Amino acid sequence: MSTLVQIGLKKIPINTGTKALCIGINLLSARSLTTKLEDLPPKPKPWNYNEKSFKYHHYLFDKTSARFDENTKLIVVEGPIAAGKSKLGKEIAKQFGLLYLPEANLDMSYTNKYGYNLKQLDPMLPPDCRSFDVKDFLKHPKHKLNARMQIDQYLIKYSQYIDALAHIFSTGQGVVLDRCVYSDFVFTEAMYSQKFLSKAAYKKYYEHRDNSLCDILRPHLVIYLDVPVPKVLENIQKRNISYEIKSTALTEQYLQTIEQNYKQKYLKDISTHAELLVYDWTIEGDTEIVVEDIEAIKFDYDSYDVKMKDWKAELEEDYAIWRNRFADNKNYLMNVCNIPAWDCPELLVEAEDLDTYYEVLKSAPGAEYEYGYNNNMGDKWLFKTGVPKRDTLPLIERRME
Ligand SMILES: *[C@@H]1O[C@H](CO)[C@@H](O)[C@H](O)[C@H]1NC(C)=O
Numbered sequence: 001m002s003t004l005v006q007i008g009l010k011k012i013p014i015n016t017g018t019k020a021l022c023i024g025i026n027l028l029s030a031r032s033l034t035t036k037l038e039d040l041p042p043k044p045k046p047w048n049y050n051e052k053s054f055k056y057h058h059y060l061f062d063k064t065s066a067r068f069d070e071n072t073k074l075i076v077v078e079g080p081i082a083a084g085k086s087k088l089g090k091e092i093a094k095q096f097g098l099l100y101l102p103e104a105n106l107d108m109s110y111t112n113k114y115g116y117n118l119k120q121l122d123p124m125l126p127p128d129c130r131s132f133d134v135k136d137f138l139k140h141p142k143h144k145l146n147a148r149m150q151i152d153q154y155l156i157k158y159s160q161y162i163d164a165l166a167h168i169f170s171t172g173q174g175v176v177l178d179r180c181v182y183s184d185f186v187f188t189e190a191m192y193s194q195k196f197l198s199k200a201a202y203k204k205y206y207e208h209r210d211n212s213l214c215d216i217l218r219p220h221l222v223i224y225l226d227v228p229v230p231k232v233l234e235n236i237q238k239r240n241i242s243y244e245i246k247s248t249a250l251t252e253q254y255l256q257t258i259e260q261n262y263k264q265k266y267l268k269d270i271s272t273h274a275e276l277l278v279y280d281w282t283i284e285g286d287t288e289i290v291v292e293d294i295e296a297i298k299f300d301y302d303s304y305d306v307k308m309k310d311w312k313a314e315l316e317e318d319y320a321i322w323r324n325r326f327a328d329n330k331n332y333l334m335n336v337c338n339i340p341a342w343d344c345p346e347l348l349v350e351a352e353d354l355d356t357y358y359e360v361l362k363s364a365p366g367a368e369y370e371y372g373y374n375n376n377m378g379d380k381w382l383f384k385t386g387v388p389k390r391d392t393l394p395l396i397e398r399r400m401e
Pocket of ligand 1: 242
């Protein structure tokens with residue numbers, strides 16, 4: 001008998017009636033990652049979560065646990081600006097056969113499904129409705145739209161994290177992230193410390209954070225690349241991205257606040273749940289050593305351990321419920337971040353401006369009809385199957401021009 005009562009925002013419905021299906025899934029997270037990919041057990045074909053719905057009762061014929069092996073892990077590479085995270089992240093992904101997702105950035109949401117860059121609409125938009133991303137912030141650190149940018153950054157990282165979980169549960173392939181939603185606050189703290197954010201915006205940011213993090217699962221492993229601030233400044237110069245080297249925001253104090261929050265808050269908190277590897281990356285280290293260290297970690301935790309607890313489930317059905325939530329209910333998860341901002345003027349837009357915004361947005365190529373139904377964009381059929389049913393973010397690296 002099912003005791004499923006409520007699929008509420010914060011509650012996971014648990015069906016307790018079928019104990020016979022209990023297969024001790026906890027053990028699946030035991031054992032270490034391996035680079036010997038050929039030794040891993042064969043998996044069922046990846047479930048195409050972008051096109052196929054997975055309802056939770058599907059567990060009866062599609063076992064999520066059958067896709068999980070020792071490399072089914074969520075790994076995050078963290079560190080200051082220009083530390084070498086993406087290079088290391090890609091290498092780790094390659095060695096362990098994982099999916100690498102580039103750092104979440106607003107170019108991912110400014111690009112529509114036809115590849116059209118919505119930033120091109122800016123000249124037609126009221127100033128408050130124009131695109132504004134990290135690059136703009138670095139150029140204009142005192143701009144009113146910083147608040148919106150930082151909350152949008154949070155949301156895009158949250159969105160990407162849900163994608164990562166959907167991928168893991170639907171395919172069994174692990175994921176490597178370049179920074180993540182849990183660490184994003186270090187930037188909010190740095191911005192606030194330099195008065196680039198108002199107190200109201202700062203509080204609003206944490207409202208978003210507090211509302212959303214309880215619905216996702218923390219990573220298995222965090223790798224932190226430690227680079228002292230003077231060296232970060234040097235790396236930024238060396239990387240020679242014009243909006244970074246010219247930025248008045250990237251000061252020693254700003255970078256120091258990032259480092260403090262990373263070390264004193266983020267790493268401290270996340271290490272209660274995740275494994276943690278910290279490297280002095282002042283001089284770029286050896287990827288092989290990191291890979292060996294990862295292989296040496298024993299992910300052996302019993303049901304009572306606080307570590308890895310987010311990933312522990314008693315029943316096959318519990319995995320199915322998570323899988324359904326991340327793969328099928330992304331919009332529903334994102335909706336917890338629809339938080340009114342009446343107390344934060346820089347997050348508000350005039351009603352007429354918003355009208356104009358939607359009007360202009362509708363004129364963008366591919367925006368006339370639902371994706372897959374725009375004949376003028378090359379879509380061919382009136383009735384579609386295989387049209388993505390899910391808003392999975394495109395894997396776009398931040399443009400560094
Ligand atoms: C930095 O980039 C600019 C233009 O992108 C170029 O003119 C300049 O020579 C570069 N500086 C260094 C030190 O590479």
